[in-house]
Amino acid sequence: MKPNYQLDVAEDCSRAVKRTCHTNPSVSCGDCRLGELCLPIALDAQEIGHLDEIVKRGRNLKKGDYLYREGDEFNSIYAIRAGSFKTFKSSWDGVEQVTGLYLPGEILGMDGISNNRHGGSAVALETGSFCEIPFHQLEELSARIPSLQGRFFRLMGQEIVKDQQMLTLLSSNAAEERVAALLLSISSRNHRRKLSPFNFRLPMTRAEIGSYLGITLETVSRVFSRLSKQNIVAVDNKEIQVLDISALKAVAKVKMGCS
Amino acid sequence: MKPNYQLDVAEDCSRAVKRTCHTNPSVSCGDCRLGELCLPIALDAQEIGHLDEIVKRGRNLKKGDYLYREGDEFNSIYAIRAGSFKTFKSSWDGVEQVTGLYLPGEILGMDGISNNRHGGSAVALETGSFCEIPFHQLEELSARIPSLQGRFFRLMGQEIVKDQQMLTLLSSNAAEERVAALLLSISSRNHRRKLSPFNFRLPMTRAEIGSYLGITLETVSRVFSRLSKQNIVAVDNKEIQVLDISALKAVAKVKMGCS
DNA sequence: GTTGTTCCATGATTTAAGTCAACAGATTTT
DNA sequence: AAAATCTGTTGACTTAAATCATGGAACAAC
Numbered sequence A, B: 001m002k003p004n005y006q007l008d009v010a011e012d013c014s015r016a017v018k019r020t021c022h023t024n025p026s027v028s029c030g031d032c033r034l035g036e037l038c039l040p041i042a043l044d045a046q047e048i049g050h051l052d053e054i055v056k057r058g059r060n061l062k063k064g065d066y067l068y069r070e071g072d073e074f075n076s077i078y079a080i081r082a083g084s085f086k087t088f089k090s091s092w093d094g095v096e097q098v099t100g101l102y103l104p105g106e107i108l109g110m111d112g113i114s115n116n117r118h119g120g121s122a123v124a125l126e127t128g129s130f131c132e133i134p135f136h137q138l139e140e141l142s143a144r145i146p147s148l149q150g151r152f153f154r155l156m157g158q159e160i161v162k163d164q165q166m167l168t169l170l171s172s173n174a175a176e177e178r179v180a181a182l183l184l185s186i187s188s189r190n191h192r193r194k195l196s197p198f199n200f201r202l203p204m205t206r207a208e209i210g211s212y213l214g215i216t217l218e219t220v221s222r223v224f225s226r227l228s229k230q231n232i233v234a235v236d237n238k239e240i241q242v243l244d245i246s247a248l249k250a251v252a253k254v255k256m257g258c259s
Numbered sequence C: 001g002t003t004g005t006t007c008c009a010t011g012a013t014t015t016a017a018g019t020c021a022a023c024a025g026a027t028t029t030t
Numbered sequence D: 001a002a003a004a005t006c007t008g009t010t011g012a013c014t015t016a017a018a019t020c021a022t023g024g025a026a027c028a029a030c
Helices: A009-015 A045-054 A135-144 A146-171 A175-192 A206-213 A217-229 A245-252 B009-015 B045-054 B135-144 B146-171 B175-192 B206-213 B217-229 B245-252
Strands: A056-061 A066-068 A076-082 A085-090 A096-102 A121-124 A128-134 A199-201 A233-236 A239-242 B056-061 B066-068 B076-082 B085-090 B096-102 B121-124 B128-134 B199-201 B233-236 B239-242
Touching (some): A045 A135, A085 A206, A096 A206, A096 B146, A128 A135, A135 B146, A146 A175, A146 B096, A146 B146, A175 A199, A175 A217, A175 A239, A206 B146, A217 A233, B045 B146, B076 B135, B085 B206, B096 B206, B135 B146, B175 B199, B175 B206, B175 B217, B206 B217, B217 B233
Antiparallel strands (some): A056 A128, A066 A121, A076 A128, A085 A096, A233 A239, B056 B128, B085 B096, B199 B239, B233 B239
């Protein structure tokens, strides 16, 4: 059985001739290889043209740079082209609570829509690039292009579903389930992006993972050790190799994004 | 200091002469006393008229009746007029996970938008009534009425924010914080509805509250006992009286809907 | 009203995860 | 390349909440 995914982004880019690499900042939505994951799905060529006009493409960030901060005025949503981002809130006591992990092709920043103010912050976990889509222009365009409106409704609905899955994950306890579910989620999202679902690098530290999953970093570490000992995954620092995906699913009791 | 809220719904209804009671099934959106909480905010009279044409008003349910079930085809969203509802998912092992609590003026069912299938079930926690809004008609109308589109974007955004607040509540542990936050949330939502923020009846059992908050029913019960002993709230079964709201906020470390 | 359920409170015990602490490996900085 | 900082692992101990168990109160059905 041959894997139908490329092993890494660089390799994929070198293959692409006319579509150009997605890390090329000037590539338009129609040519972006993330097209079938990002906002434009379900739009025809002409509609994508309109969308292209309002999208500010190819902004780059390095690790630790903010996309926006908690309390910032909300102006745009962001489509990730490369790299990974986390969203988080700082609680009264300054402790940061990770609320989301976002990978290429995913949309960020919808937490600002209801109040015109971002409810949390978003930072790059590594060097990355993104497109900025001014929201009021998107709204105007949506009113004129029903399929875009529909697409955006669906996108927001997806965010709701995702958050609610996370919610059930966090209330039905068990540290192991949570960690396993996160690994499966990353795995399946990688698969969607035509990357290996079995080998990937965790973009977050143990502390960030713990914060996201509502457990301590020590517990995260111990769970990795246990899963390792059972030969379910191989863990080398942030490098993860899934050895037995069905066992991993059993541990997770299949909650989050099932592949 | 005089309270500016009515003590209960019945009293409020008896006062209303031309607006008619909101439990009257035939009252239109323009006249519904929930107007300023529900979908129509930000619409003018004519737009509300259009909305009225697609809304199926005044459906009634009794305790335990389903609004929709997990896996059902998604057709409509629902606006609650009276009563309260919970949403939940059943996990593989049949254990039910409460994912949301909905009160009058709130909108239910947006979890179906992305997949055309409801991700969870919704049932009435007590006798209640609601309006059904067929989603595809709402979409069409939204494409023609920009302010309705905007309103709905905002409404979905609100759901996202709400879920993320819940998420941070569940990861930053402490049973007491969670219970306190839930009480404050209900309190402030009651306030918005011009009901007492200090006296209310919990619509859920201890088991449901526990499931929602990711703790056991015994823990919920113990937390109530402790808060009671500290004279922060008076608890008589489901009847709650908030005695010291600032102390309650301190316990909650102010997380969920702050009043 | 009586009977049968469901719901709630509380005690005793167990357990999973948190906390504290020390050290080793990585990564950055200079 | 050395120093300094951040990140990850593991152990020992503590603790908050889960589990198990009982009795009583509230509610529904008949």
